Amino acid sequence: MLQEVLEWLRIREDGIYVDATLGAGGHSAAIAARLSSGRLISLDRDAQALAIARERLKEFTSRVTFVHTAFSRIAEAVQGLGIAKVDGVLADLGVSSMQLDRPERVFLSGRPGPLDMRMSSGELAGRRADAEEIVNRWPEKELADLLLP
Numbered sequence: 341m342l343q344e345v346l347e348w349l350r351i352r353e354d355g356i357y358v359d360a361t362l363g364a365g366g367h368s369a370a371i372a373a374r375l376s377s378g379r380l381i382s383l384d385r386d387a388q389a390l391a392i393a394r395e396r397l398k399e400f401t402s403r404v405t406f407v408h409t410a411f412s413r414i415a416e417a418v419q420g421l422g423i424a425k426v427d428g429v430l431a432d433l434g435v436s437s438m439q440l441d442r443p444e445r446v447f448l449s450g451r452p453g454p455l456d457m458r459m460s461s462g463e464l465a466g467r468r469a470d471a472e473e474i475v476n477r478w479p480e481k482e483l484a485d486l487l488l489p
Contacts, residue, residue: 342370345430354378355427358418360411365393367430372400379403381426383417385410 345367349357353376359368362384372380382397382404384390390406397404407417411431418426474483 342367345432346370346374349428349430351375352378352427356423356425357381358414358426358429359383360414360429360431361433362393362406363389363432365396367432368393368404369397369400371430372397372403375400375403378427379405379423381405381407381418381421381423383407383409383411383414 349371351357351371351374353374355375355378357371357375357378357380359371359380359382362368362382365382368380368382380400380403382393384393384406385408387408390408394406405421407421409417411433414429474486478486
């Protein structure tokens with residue numbers, strides 16, 4: 341779908357674009373390659389994905405700004421960089437194979453490794469917790485608060 345994405349974004353060399361779901365950086369690399377004086381803001385909540393993408397996009401560092409945040413905070417991230425408007429946004433929604441394929445980040449029951457299910461390795465509800473801990477050890481009230489905020 342890369343060609344379709346690039347076609348729909350209609351990238352201008354001097355435009356400002358947001359990749360709201362950076363992942364491994366494939367879409368961001370294709371967008372950044374088409375920019376000269378433009379700028380790309382690439383967001384991801386997964387620190388591991390950001391590290392992988394930074395390496396992949398190192399030739400474009402003057403054009404790309406990486407932001408460690410969830411795509412739901414896109415407005416805050418862009419405004420925090422002093423940008424009033426952008427020319428295009430890409431949000432490739434869904435779970436990345438980086439989360440599904442890594443044994444230490446198991447999203448599915450029945451696969452080797454701990455049941456983690458986090459999109460990032462950060463804090464959850466103020467505590468560092470994986471799905472196995474939450475499901476098997478949290479009190480019923482905390483589970484209810486998590487599921488029904």
